[in-house]
């Protein structure tokens with residue numbers, strides 16, 4: 001009997017991370033094909049992740065880069081639809097909340113191909129946040145909703161979703177669990193920038209709300225200026241563009257305690273997060289990842305989708321310098337979590353659910 005064909009659609013950094021443990025579990029049980037939309041394309045935003053995470057090469061790369069949200073999503077939708085019409089596909093998996101997620105889910109749903117959404121049910125309740133729009137719509141056209149947290153299951157029930165909710169746990173935690181010692185022993189970035197373990201801050205910022213408005217971007221620069229710790233700041237391309245556009249790069253370059261770097265790969269980001277005294281970030285993934293590795297997090301937003309992390313070592317500080325400085329004086333205590341759900345790996349739960357679903361059709 002022919003193996004069912006499962007297609008994963010990815011395009012952005014955090015999706016490669018979630019794909020890594022799942023791709024290993026899918027191999028052998030299904031014919032697994034990866035479509036890369038091309039949303040992230042610089043070597044250190046894309047190929048580096050495929051190499052480090054030993055991901056199979058994407059079967060197809062659509063090379064769709066940049067553009068407005070509508071243009072990018074529209075081009076992806078049309079290109080993915082063409083492929084799905086040509087290739088046999090029994091099931092499509094989409095990940096997280098990017099434009100690639102929404103385009104993949106819509107293309108499959110319109111062709112009546114069942115969709116599984118990894119990281120279903122996450123909500124910030126900020127209606128105009130691009131990711132919130134992507135998540136909500138993706139959840140509502142998916143058949144299998146892989147929920148990483150209790151809150152995400154509750155959110156979907158409240159929205160009246162009648163499709164199958166699966167308490168799958170978190171693939172990001174599973175990958176960290178497997179890569180823990182490799183991450184801890186990797187000191188390449190610390191050595192390169194002369195940073196001492198526990199005595200520097202890792203800072204990342206790329207959310208539209210923080211970097212697209214010149215006022216907020218200025219506030220971020222002021223925040224960095226007021227810190228007294230050494231700070232490592234790997235700059236996301238979106239943020240770099242905005243910093244240049246608003247002529248803030250020269251101001252940043254004058255800050256003595258600041259190390260500006262290119263975006264880092266998986267291992268270097270995680271080892272910097274592990275060895276930092278604290279992580280300041282607006283990334284959803286890094287909030288969880290740093291906590292999992294035992295590092296306190298100050299989230300540069302007023303809300304988080306990962307509500308369970310608040311009180312477990314994550315404090316919401318927005319771009320408020322006073323709040324950040326106060327939090328740095330008394331860092332929150334980190335409480336550990338397990339990657340397993342009832343003793344099972346998230347990747348195992350997801351693959352078994354897909355198998356059961358396809359058998360029942």
Ligand code: UD1
Pocket residue numbers: 012013014039040041042043045046065066067097098099100130131206237238
């Ligand atoms: C996207 C996701 C966001 C996710 C983030 C992870 C959406 C709406 N947003 O945001 O949810 O948290 O990825 O990093 O999908 N660029 C480059 N090189 C690259 C990638 C991007 O120069 O390799 C530039 C693009 O040309 C674009 C800008 O950076 O102008 C932003 O990229 P985009 O993919 O639109 O959104 P992100 O901010 O990366």
